[in-house]
Amino acid sequence: MTKTVIAVGGHIGDMELTAGPTLAKMVLEGARAIIVDCTWGERGHPLLTPTEYREQKLHEGRFFADAIGAEFVALDYSDGFLPDDEAVAEQIAQIIRESKPDVMITHWIKSMHRDHVNAAKAALRGAFLASIPIEGEPLARHSVPSILHAENWEDMEGFEADTFVPIPDEAFDRWLAGISEHAFARGETYGFRFIDYYSALMQVKGCLVGHQRACAFKNAGTEKFALAGP
Ligand SMILES: [Zn+2]
Secondary structure (H helix, E strand, O other), X not given: OOOEEEEEXXXXXXXXXXXXXXXXXXXXXXXXXXXXXXXXXXXXXXXXXXXXXXXXXXXXXHXXXXXXXXXXXXXXXXXXXXXXXXXXXXXXXXXHHHHOOOEEEEOOOXXXXXXXXXXXXXXXXXXXXXXXXXXXXXXXXXXXXXXXXXXXOOOOOOOOOOEEEEOOHHHHHHHHHHHOOOOOOOOOOOOOOHHHHHHHHHHHHHHHHOOOOEEEEEEOXXXXXXXXXX
């Protein structure tokens, strides 16, 4: 049976960077992958106006999804203003009810970025809402069997990896081709060498599990009950 994986990120580029290699690998194995970015990250460029960067970010998100064979959904929340509310969670829940994912990947719940925290909360709450009966909801409920937090240098407080996914060369190459289109990942916005960091991180994690490359994740645990209900 075809697997489905959904990745929920705060800004266009977050899940592409961190979950992207794993999504590329799963697509190569026949899975359906859906990237859901809650904001477009349009305020993240020191020179371009949000209006200019917004269109570029949308292009970058679509380019990446095409490069790895994923679907791309950009919710239209304002960068830096992603609310922590039921409306965002219900949008995620709707996508979960429709696509019935086997795996959901999102940010860790602690981050230097509020949008990352709120995206993680929306993803966890969305998974909860999708799993329970709701009066008047026409779609069948769906419980996501596996929820993983991706390793991200911006979300490291208390993050302890417990799951490692080997990344084959072809998946890495597709990830690199797609992420290289993202200006921020090339270090052109605030200078952090994202592509070098995550390429090296995959080598380091690969060493730990006996593969050339791997990505690390943390299984969602009891934190999801406190954040997302019941
Ligand atoms: Zn971000």
